[in-house]
Amino acid sequence: MKRLLILIVLAALAWSGYWAFGAWQLRQSEAQWFEERRGEGWQAEYADLAVRGFPYRFDTTLTDVALADPATGLAWQAPRFQLLRLSYRPNHLIALWPGEQVLATPERRFVVRSDDMRASLIPRPGAARALERATLVAETMQIVPERGGAWALARLNLAAERTPAAEATYRVGLSLDGLAPPEPPQRLPQTLDALRLDATVAFTAPWDAAAIAEARPQPVRIELDAAEAVWGRLVLRAAGRLDVGASGLPEGRIEIRAENWRAILDLARESGALPDGLADNLESGLALLARLSGNPETLDVPLDFTNGRVQLGPIPLGPAPRIVIP
Template sequence: MRFLLAAIVVAALGWFGYWFIGQHSLQTAFSSWLDARRIEGWVAETSDLRIQGFPNRFDIGFSDLMLADPETGLAWQAPFFQILMLSYRPNHAIAVWPEEQLIATPVEKYRVQSNDMRASLVIAPDTRLAPERGTLTAEFLRITPAGRPDDTTALSALTLAAERQEGTRYRLGLSAEGLTLSPQWRARLDPQDRLPGQISGLHADLDVTFDKPWDRTAIEQSRPQPTAIRLSLADAKWGQLHLQAAGAVTVTDEGFPEGEITLKARNWRDMLELATASGALPQSLAQTLESGLSLIAQMNGNPQTLDVPLTFRNGRTLLGPIPLGPAPVLRLR
């Protein structure tokens, strides 16, 4: 009996010591990380860094957190941010965002609001902190440019998922429901107000290979850059418009895609008309494009559905045989 009691006491003291050593290590690690960013010229401030949760959790809480990278012009500000971990499984973290936060880019500042934004993240158990898999979810997400409170873009639900496959290849998934465009974007994309108020669904499944793994250096040094993209399926529905895409491209050192994405567009003439009315497609090119695509659609047997390759080659973009202009640059800031 005395031996059992002694064993329990020793185990309790051992766990007590483990938790406080872990708490001190985490406190030191996060404080040192913020100090290192400030030395590099960042703004990296928090009014309080507190770790609680004894005995089975490490609940890390930041108050009045602000991070700003002068090289990219990106900044993030939040009244609080939490990282929650089980003390016996510290490589699995739950991140919790506040209902309102501020994100600044070199172009504009945005207020981001959500009812429940959180992420589950499993990290490799080493000092590089490379994510192995993660899922971010948000409900009733609203994004508003600073100074324009009536120009909000909203989502009913958002899910982003990522899983490391092998080497530097990652599988990514996106699901967005109930996308309501801001009045500015709505007027630009649908000036005649012919489509429903919401884009009912947007889904994507793809694999992306980067030039280096995503780990702590992605924040501290430079972002990994894509070298190859395989799109299994992207699917978007907006009223009677339905667009699907699949294919694969490689990415050059300059960031230009090289390869082919097959597009399947239902009611494609309406899409073309919207692109022309919004100014995204020059009127001078619209007639040529419609004539060429009409021939392709008729050859496929259904004039209302277009099945055509979107080709990226030598820094240019072609839709079927028709040149559209320069290819996009796929570089992460």
């Protein structure tokens, strides 16, 4: 009995030492990361950094966090941010965001509110902080820009997983439920019925710790397996492949299927996404294509990206957008 008690005491002391050393290492690592960013000219600040959770977890809590990258103009602020780890599996991270945070781009500033926003991050075995798979979920989100109305979202679900055959290729799935634009047209429901995306994306490098601190990996190939948006009577589906050059210009084709396409075009015209002149020309050309397909209300047409230009069927739309992650 005495030996057993001694073993228990020794085991408890050993575990306490392991936890204390691990907590110290985490504090040093996180503080060093912020110091390195400041050395690169970032704004990288926090009011307090604490590691708690003894004996089974390492819970890192940062308060009054502010990050700003001068190279991209992106900035983020939050009153609190947490990274949770099990002490016996410290490489599996759970990230928790607060109920309100601020995200700024060079063009606009947004307040993001949510009831529950969290992510699970699992690194690849044998690769320091290289992402193997990740999920991000958020409940009851509201995105409020400094100008204009707020976007609301009942649930966000984003998942990414590295494909076994490639070092920097990821299968990505996105689901948005209950997405409500600021001022939906009166003839449509207040929220979209469905917004889904399933794609495989190859990047210039794996996503790891350097992706935040140094340079974001850029997409080089996007295989859009399926994308769907359903809003009342409006249904839009897409699939295809794009190769993205070093400048961010895509080359390839996306096959588009649009049901009740005239209403979709009217919506783009009313929202200002398409100028009236271009929308009128599109309607004339697309009406001919729809009649040739046999169903004037359903449109099957390719969206082609070639030589820096984009074209919908035979109708040129203008310069292609650059696909660049800032």
